[in-house]
Amino acid sequence: MISIAIIGGAGYIGGELLRLLLGHPEAEVVAVSSTRLAGRRVDGDHPNLRGRTPLTYVEPGAVPEVDVMFFTGSGLDDVDGRAELRQRAKIVFDLSSDLRLGDPELFRFHYGREHPTPELLGTATPGLPELHREQLRVAELVSVPGCMATAATLALMPLARAGLIEPAVTVDGRVGSSGSGASAGEMNLHAERSGVLRLFAPLNHRHQAEISAFTGLEVKMTATGVDAVRGVQAVARTTAKPGTTEAAIRAAYRKAYADEPFVRVVAQKRGNYRLPEPKILLGSNYCEVGFAFDPDSGQLLAVGALDNLVKGGAGNAVQSLNIRMGWAEDTGLTFTGLHPM
Amino acid sequence: MSVQACPECAADVTFAAEPEMNSILECGECMGELEVVSVEPLIIAVAPEVEEDWGE
Structure with missing residues (x-):
């Protein structure tokens, strides 16, 4: 003890x-x-x-x-x-x-x-x-x-490590109100906070520096406060390098997290929770990561979700x-x- | 216990029981619906999403 x-x-x-x-x-x-x-x-x-x-x-x-x-x-x-x-x-x-x-x-x-x-x-x-x-x-x-840095980093790390994406990445972080702490302030009044989709950091959110340091990518980040108490969802927009296949992307995620106790790869074809979102993760130490890929354009979305407090x-x-x-x-x-x- | 690669995402798909022709199973990783299209040799394919049964 x-x-x-x-x-x-x-x-x-x-x-x-x-x-x-x-x-x-x-x-x-x-x-x-x-x-x-x-x-x-x-x-x-x-x-x-x-x-x-x-x-x-x-x-x-x-x-x-x-x-x-x-x-x-x-x-x-x-x-x-x-x-x-x-x-x-x-x-x-x-x-x-x-x-x-x-x-x-x-x-x-x-x-x-x-x-x-x-x-x-x-x-x-x-x-x-x-x-x-x-x-x-x-x-x-x-x-x-930081909470959004963790979600985005875990979503992007397998792609960066496998060399599957171009370095420029835009991260859109969405976070519940508990992410701004327990100190009372006008911005946290229920009347001001309820129902918001507030772009409180439209450019250069501070977590972008952490994500860049962890992944080696050139990250730009926005952050939006949403109408939830807990939860983070980080959506990273990237471009796959020419010749990248969905199978290679899946293999990169599988290799990175096969033995990780708290990271689950979620990119499913059916069901209500096909890509990571924090709702079912609240209170748990899990981070779910996933992706969506358009092989014609090379557009690749990497998504991470977690409970910001856990x-x-x-x-x-x-x-x-x-x-x-x-x-x-x-x-x-x-x-x-x-x-x- | 048979193991096959999911034709959709390449994850291992494990058969808990002896595979039967035309049986449907789910991939645990991508949750895609798969169909046994051959038993010997064992082959699985992405199940058709909607298919008419022509009155059967």
Whole structure:
């Protein structure tokens, strides 16, 4: 049994980490911090956890030394505090965007500020098991990718790795409202959010840099908020290289994911769910990837779907933890989703 | 247990029972409907989506 602390447990990602780790047979959550809710019960903020834990939130400064620490939010405005907290854990998983990019210039472009600790960029192992499993086995600092970046990367990676597509790719990311966090704001009022198809990032969404880094492709990305609470669907438009066949595309996906416990290839001829969509994945750690191909024009659509809070965040972190600790990769992650829902 | 390649997507299609002529099965990967068109040798083909039965 290892001891775990969650720094920033009051948000949606923090709640999802708690949900997964409270059901994990090898993990004991010993501290959950929240500056805003210190002293309050965690199941007050996360009512789905009622009866599962007596924990109360503590100030970050009261978090004890632990084996593993999860950061859910950014530490860029308190780099000394973040560094001090990091010293209290043997292994750190950072689910914020602080360490996802390796290049300070790219960070400035996408986040509109200088990175206060640029020397840390590029030092974290990406928490994406399908691409970095071997590095994760020995990692001490892990940066979990963005939810839409994970969906798009897993959809595109087999095609890029097999050399089947031209480098220019346009990604259209669709995401539910939980992707924008638990902080109240005018944009998240029900009256403003309900029913939307909001292109909140019409150009250069920040996850495009992560997808480019993972796949080597030239990615441009838009992002749209949709009328759902959870879920991501990333639709990537690409062009197949001349001579590419559907059989070769299928073979590339099959080869990439034959042994992956949480990636399913879905490109079916019949049924209601022929291509990936998040509805049946909610609560699960699965990512479904698939494609549609027009051999006459070469147009190739790659699609990825997942639950933004699970495979797009907390689940990916727990899967990475399992790899790091040498446990079965699906430990604590066997929920299969619901249908119908 | 017989295994054949799906003519639609090339995934392995496994027969749980002895294949019978004209029996219909589904590919687990592409969910395409397949038909046994020969038993010896074993050959499967994409099943016709709609076909008139001429009164049978």
